[in-house]
Amino acid sequence: MRSPAAHLTKFFALLCLALAASGSVFADTIYLKSGRKISATHVTQENGEVSYETSAGRLSFPLSIVDHVTHDDSSPISTAGTPRDRAANLPMAAPAEMSAMPTDPAASAAVRDGAINTDLLSKLESEASSNPSTPVTARVVAAESAAARFEISVGDFEHAVDHYNVGLRFDPDNMGLLLEAAYLHLKRSEYTAASDLLDHARRIDPDSAEVAKLSGWAYYGLNRAADAVTQWRRAMELQPDDETKKALEKAERDAREEAEYHEGETTHFRLKYNGNAAPELAHDVLKTLEAQFDEISATLNYSPPEPIGVILYTNQAFMDITRAPSWSGALNDGRIRVPVSGLSSMTDELARVLKHELTHSFVGQKTGGRCPVWLQEGLAQFMEGRRSRNNAVALSAAFEHHMEFSLLSYESSWLNLPKDTATVAYAWSLAVVETIMTENGVDDMERILERIAGGSSTEDAIRSVVHEDYSELMLSTAQFLRKAYE
Numbered sequence: 001m002r003s004p005a006a007h008l009t010k011f012f013a014l015l016c017l018a019l020a021a022s023g024s025v026f027a028d029t030i031y032l033k034s035g036r037k038i039s040a041t042h043v044t045q046e047n048g049e050v051s052y053e054t055s056a057g058r059l060s061f062p063l064s065i066v067d068h069v070t071h072d073d074s075s076p077i078s079t080a081g082t083p084r085d086r087a088a089n090l091p092m093a094a095p096a097e098m099s100a101m102p103t104d105p106a107a108s109a110a111v112r113d114g115a116i117n118t119d120l121l122s123k124l125e126s127e128a129s130s131n132p133s134t135p136v137t138a139r140v141v142a143a144e145s146a147a148a149r150f151e152i153s154v155g156d157f158e159h160a161v162d163h164y165n166v167g168l169r170f171d172p173d174n175m176g177l178l179l180e181a182a183y184l185h186l187k188r189s190e191y192t193a194a195s196d197l198l199d200h201a202r203r204i205d206p207d208s209a210e211v212a213k214l215s216g217w218a219y220y221g222l223n224r225a226a227d228a229v230t231q232w233r234r235a236m237e238l239q240p241d242d243e244t245k246k247a248l249e250k251a252e253r254d255a256r257e258e259a260e261y262h263e264g265e266t267t268h269f270r271l272k273y274n275g276n277a278a279p280e281l282a283h284d285v286l287k288t289l290e291a292q293f294d295e296i297s298a299t300l301n302y303s304p305p306e307p308i309g310v311i312l313y314t315n316q317a318f319m320d321i322t323r324a325p326s327w328s329g330a331l332n333d334g335r336i337r338v339p340v341s342g343l344s345s346m347t348d349e350l351a352r353v354l355k356h357e358l359t360h361s362f363v364g365q366k367t368g369g370r371c372p373v374w375l376q377e378g379l380a381q382f383m384e385g386r387r388s389r390n391n392a393v394a395l396s397a398a399f400e401h402h403m404e405f406s407l408l409s410y411e412s413s414w415l416n417l418p419k420d421t422a423t424v425a426y427a428w429s430l431a432v433v434e435t436i437m438t439e440n441g442v443d444d445m446e447r448i449l450e451r452i453a454g455g456s457s458t459e460d461a462i463r464s465v466v467h468e469d470y471s472e473l474m475l476s477t478a479q480f481l482r483k484a485y486e
Contacts, residue, residue: 001357001360001377029069030043030066030069031066031067031068031070045069045403050066068404069402069403070409093243094180095176095210095214096210098149098180098183104138104139104142104143106124106139106142106143106146107146110142110144110146110147110150111146111147116147120143121144121147124136124139124140125166127140128170137171138171140166140167141167141174144163144164144166145163145164145167145176145177148161148163148167149180152184153455154454154455155454155455157184160184161185165181168181172200173204175201175204175208178201179201179211179214182194182197182201183214186214186218186221187368187369188365188368189221189305189365190306191217191218191221194214194217195218195222198211198214207238209238209239212231212232212235212238213231213232213235213243216228216229216231216232216247219231220247221334223270223307223335225255226259228251228255229248229251229255233248236248261273261274261275261311262279264283264286265307266290267290267307268289268307268308269286269289269290269307269308269309270308270309270310271310272311272312273311274312274313274314274317276314278343278344281312281340281343281344281345282312284345285310286310288346288350289308292351292354292355296355296359296362299383299442300362300363300442300446300449302362302366304361304362304365305365308335308358309334309336310336310338311335311336311337312338312340313337313339313341314340316341317339318337329353330356331357332357332360332361332364336354336358336360337357338353338357352384353384355383355384356380356384357380359380359384360380363379363380363449364376366449368453370453371449371458372407372412372458373412373414374407374411374429375429375433377425378429378430378434379433379445381426381430382433382434386430388427388430388431388481388484389485391427391431392485394427395431395477395478395481396478398424404428404474405425405428405429406470407432407459408459410428410429411458431480431481432473432474434480435473435477435481436448436462436466438480440465440466444466447465448461448466451465
């Protein structure tokens, strides 16, 4: 998501709001030098004291006994509908088959002591090749499915796909395997592969609600909103649920808005734009995005497997369709959504917005949707060319007053953040990413993203690559800002 302002030159004034008595920060934790910690709300620092609200009224501590204050509790931040969740920014439950306990002994034997029994799999495959009877085939399918689920659990999606493919080679009409494999492809943003599997599953069982539901995600990922609507309506007829209802409502809004939009396409992008946008602007947008695609791909050593959807709106349509916070200048929920009212050609600011949102597409897909918001936003700002020069003094002052940003608290959605809080969050996120990229290099950032994709928590990923936990990384960030800009 684009930051709340094109430039943060007023950042110091905003930060002072957090430090002054008139400011407030929700659900913080005060850490005392004695080791005690206090969860509090509306924490402020003034005249040598730290004050906060309690049920008994407002209390204060001398600043001298306070070690630091962090934004530990993310309760004001909704974790639902984060800007870059996988598959169209909506929750996507796994097929029921994936949570079912295996009953075939071959499944239990396929994974033992935290490892896949490759000898057993080879034996079962050999038996099924020479004797493709139903019982023999069932054993190899059960074993390959169990192996695939194990690979998913440890973040090795490539090998998980391989196991599903082996199972489908022996039993191509197995609905459980088809649904599980399609779901995995959806999580990897491989929408065409998922759609092909689901088309086959639909021919086997035209009345499967699971097939219709997952097909909706596949079509939405392929920027075919009208087809997604058709499938989700079918799913609601067969087996209604809240998840599908929300997905359908979102796709219907998109389909209505985009029904009369013009279209354009390049190798890596599928563009739709409101008729009020000049065709020359649409051409410039695609040309700019293609150049940015190559640069980001080289930097992050990754290329999204499907063309990325891009929608150019009027300003009002952007707010109506995305329902983004008023401070948002663009949005990426699987598709890049940008308001372009009043523009007839590419501008430097629009190019930066596009690169910011395109970075989100790369990072979100590279990490399988696991990258936290603070790292997403920091990388997006860094890739568009922002640096912390204008904010370094203010951020250093915040750190010295023990009012630094808590990375853990800002891993989830920022959609409900007030504008001032979001401004501070964007500034710290950029500073932390800039520190990693400058002090450790892009290769280490890539390794961090790979570990996140593999299932590590972000803090564990950072600890394993740069050998610092969150608190140590914040200290390094403060030191970097002072060294680089003061």
